[in-house]
Amino acid sequence: MKSLASDNTSGIHPEILAAITAANFEHQGAYGNDEYTQKAIQLFKKNFGQHAEVFFAFNGTGANVLSLAAATQSYGAVICANTSHINVDESTAPEKFTGCRLVSIDTPNGKLTTAQIAEKIKGLGVEHHPQPQVISITQSTEYGTVYSVEEIKAISALAKQHGLYLHIDGARISNAAVSLQKDFAAFTTEAGVDIVSFGGTKNGLLCGEAIVFLNPALAKNFKYIRKQGMQLFSKMRFIAVQFIAFLEGDLWYRNAQHANTMAQKLAATLRQYPQVQLTQEVQANGVFAILPPTWIPLLQEEIYFYVWNDTLSEVRFVCSFDTTDEDIAKIAQKLAKLTESK
């Protein structure tokens, strides 16, 4: 059964699977000492700038946690949104691997503002207090919203003013790039971001994330941090070859564009019903809505999705590279039936 529960419920894009298969007929060096890894790194440099230092990882939690570990000391603090994956969905891995305090900020839409962050940058230089060292934002956010280039630049300027680093959790960075109609560098390298956790898995890869250091000084000891953090893959070429297929042409763009378009179609369907209230702007591939509670299980019979907030009867739909018009039509037809019988 198809699902709109998460972009992780989709499979592997056929072009990615074909690339993995094509890399499977030869022996290559292990642990990144292979041609594919070198080529994939060059593709990242092309997208983010020649100075970028790139390391591959298995999963997004690993990419986030180790990015933070590279930019902090154990007496530090990481400022993030209360909805952020590092705060909600990574158990205590960020705390365990960094030793830092996560200082989370309530946000209505998943986005931090400079005013909110500024309030949390305190105690600098005072030994009694956790020392703010990193601001971590998610692009696109866990609520499917997207920071503008100007918003990221403003956060980066604030970070620099106080000697903090800026990290982006880019598990859905391609959806953000499509939404902004910008290349990756425009809202990372050129916006003063220090580290990006670049996601591939949610956008069609089997598994593959990259830690992209735009501030190369932070990459100095990262090979040790990645090994210690258990994210060094012996058969690295199978992550690298996926990123080659993803970035060499426009697969990253096609997949994200499709997922974002499907989210717009779903939102348009939901907007036709006054009983349904969209709770977030639909800027990437996620759609959040409050539904009449009795409708939720009936719609879930058609196509599965998560209840995001039980109390509010708010649900989350996430579209993928392989969400189809038929998937959206199932929701549309069920909604029509539910309102017809009233």
Ligand SMILES: Cc1ncc(COP(=O)(O)O)c(C=O)c1O
């Ligand atoms: C915003 C965000 N960051 C990171 C991740 C990566 O998680 P995982 O460790 O499951 O790959 C996810 C996955 O749900 C996510 O939504």
